[in-house]
Amino acid sequence: MSIVEEQGEVEHISKCSECSSRNLETDETRGEIVCLDCGLVIEENAIDQGAEWRVFSPEQGDQRARTGAPSTQLLHDKGLSTDIDWQNKDYSGRSISHSSRLQYHRMRKWQRRARITNTHDRNLAQALPEISRIGNNLGMSKNVQQEVAAVYRKALEKRLARGRSIDALVAASIYLVCNMNKLGRTLDEVSKSTRVGRKELTRCYKIIKKELGIRLRVNHPTDFVSGFCSKLGLPAVTLSRTLEIIESAERLELIDGKSPTGLAAAAIYIAANQTDHIRTQREIADISSVTEVTIRNRYKELATSLVIKMK
DNA sequence: AAGACGAAAGTGGTTGA
DNA sequence: TCAACAACTTTCGTCTT
Numbered sequence: 001m002s003i004v005e006e007q008g009e010v011e012h013i014s015k016c017s018e019c020s021s022r023n024l025e026t027d028e029t030r031g032e033i034v035c036l037d038c039g040l041v042i043e044e045n046a047i048d049q050g051a052e053w054r055v056f057s058p059e060q061g062d063q064r065a066r067t068g069a070p071s072t073q074l075l076h077d078k079g080l081s082t083d084i085d086w087q088n089k090d091y092s093g094r095s096i097s098h099s100s101r102l103q104y105h106r107m108r109k110w111q112r113r114a115r116i117t118n119t120h121d122r123n124l125a126q127a128l129p130e131i132s133r134i135g136n137n138l139g140m141s142k143n144v145q146q147e148v149a150a151v152y153r154k155a156l157e158k159r160l161a162r163g164r165s166i167d168a169l170v171a172a173s174i175y176l177v178c179n180m181n182k183l184g185r186t187l188d189e190v191s192k193s194t195r196v197g198r199k200e201l202t203r204c205y206k207i208i209k210k211e212l213g214i215r216l217r218v219n220h221p222t223d224f225v226s227g228f229c230s231k232l233g234l235p236a237v238t239l240s241r242t243l244e245i246i247e248s249a250e251r252l253e254l255i256d257g258k259s260p261t262g263l264a265a266a267a268i269y270i271a272a273n274q275t276d277h278i279r280t281q282r283e284i285a286d287i288s289s290v291t292e293v294t295i296r297n298r299y300k301e302l303a304t305s306l307v308i309k310m311k
Numbered sequence: 312a313a314g315a316c317g318a319a320a321g322t323g324g325t326t327g328a
Numbered sequence: 329t330c331a332a333c334a335a336c337t338t339t340c341g342t343c344t345t
Contacts (some may be wrong), residue, residue: 279314281314292314292317296316297317300316
């Protein structure tokens with residue numbers, strides 16, 4: 001047995017809690033662990049605990065290892081500033097004299113002040129914890145949160161914070177990164193967990209996207225399918241049937257101009273019906289942020305074009 | 312009674328002049 | 329900047345199971 005196995009990995013998930021299958025897949029950009037047999041999302045905010053560099057031999061490991069935590073976008077100074085220890089001890093652990101103590105006290109005070117100097121830093125110091133908080137709330141991995149922080153920094157450099165609330169800019173950065181990584185988070189989800197209204201959110205989102213010159217592929221219905229199926233507790237058969245339906249819809253050019261969430265919801269409605277895991281239009285509407293009416297219209301359209309008979 | 316259906320009116324976003 | 333337009337939502341009465 002190797003050393004790694006002996007130590008064991010804390011809380012390592014090896015089995016699906018639903019069907020006990022060991023056929024699991026880890027999606028690191030999404031921060032999700034998914035069961036390939038029943039489609040259940042077992043872990044939503046998995047954190048990538050590995051090192052960010054790769055090692056092919058023990059010597060390389062020694063060479064590449066370094067002291068301190070890796071630099072992070074999630075601290076306003078990227079975790080690179082100096083800390084003055086709070087204990088009044090010298091390097092060998094002995095207490096220091098009264099006059100030195102006063103001197104260190106003054107140094108600590110100025111160090112604290114010097115860290116956050118300008119409005120730029122102050123803004124970051126407020127925004128970055130917010131990104132972590134909301135990111136965790138939405139089940140985003142640390143990697144993705146870092147990406148959000150990087151986008152936010154760029155937005156700040158372009159002076160986009162002028163006259164806008166920090167909250168709105170944070171929310172927009174989050175939504176943008178979600179779209180960049182095809183994480184399938186809806187506008188509503190982001191809006192709800194950030195206290196930023198839809199209108200303000202889309203406004204900021206567009207501005208950042210334009211100013212940073214970010215081009216995105218338009219959201220595709222398939223981006224939402226696994227998330228929706230999981231929320232509805234649907235098995236893998238239904239999931240794959242849904243994907244088939246969307247694929248054929250795409251061939252018949254029924255996709256363009258329609259909302260991807262609506263299409264995903266309708267395809268799921270049909271697939272659930274066909275695979276005997278029936279869900280009502282209401283149930284699907286609730287989790288997909290589209291109305292029953294839209295699901296109805298879409299699924300009627302799909303059913304007639306694809307010649308599908310419902311039970 | 313629950314779920315599905317469809318009509319009608321209203322809303323917000325996109326496009327093109 | 330404004331009007332036209334398609335997609336979508338809300339609301340509500342009716343039908344089906």
